[in-house]
Amino acid sequence: MMTVHEVSRLAGVSIRTLQYYDRIGLLRPAGYTDAGYRLYDDAQLERLQCILLFRELEFPLKDIIAIMDSPDFDRSKALEQQIELLRLKKEHIENLMNFALGIKLTGVKNMDFKAFDRSKLDEYSRQAKELYGNTPEYRQMQEKMKNRSKEEDNLLADRFMLLFKEAGSIKDSDPASPEAQDLVKRIQDFITENMYTCTTRILRGLGKMYSGGGDFTQNIDEYGGAGTADFVDRAIQIYCDKAE
16 A cells, blocks of 8 residues: 555655545545545556556546446557557657757758647547547536537536536525536536536536536636635535435
8 A cells, every 4th residue: 555645756646636536536536544645456557557548648537437337348458559649649759859859950940840749649549539538427428518519518618517507596405405516417407418417426426526626616616706616516426325
């Protein structure tokens, strides 16, 4: 077992990031010390490797949670993709190094910009996203997004955040109240209608992510006021407990 400090040093991930991954349900510790510090075993370290791979591929955290919790997730394919991605990155960096050395030797008249070409790396990342995004939720989201314009996406985002603004107006009330529970149902229905089927399992994870800190919490609290994200999470957990 390794402490959170040891994992932070080993993986090059900040302690705050590991704590955040715990709060949103992405990477739970295997246990805790008597002093309350997080402990991680080999299974958690393997999961962290996969998480870092998806971050290299620029997957949003909400997608990583949905993909890695899917029964179709294949870790061996993830490792193969990681190796190939690193090879392409190595090739790209070597091209840039050779380009810089060429400028140093020949001066600034070198007008060959091929070293900056990221097409192979970007194409590989796109294919990897398609491969690992092959969950029902991801496919549904891609299908619903493909025919929407940027303006329509922005409008949907604004409509979604209005729900959190409404949550802010009742954040000092009981999260188990009918009003709060109806709001959770409308959040779930909005996600299902416009993104993917939002099961109670997914909804529960989203709630943890909303209140887990970072951009999600900050954006929600900006709309509804401080404490709104935490209120929504509590209401969601109550809603899911009743539904399950």
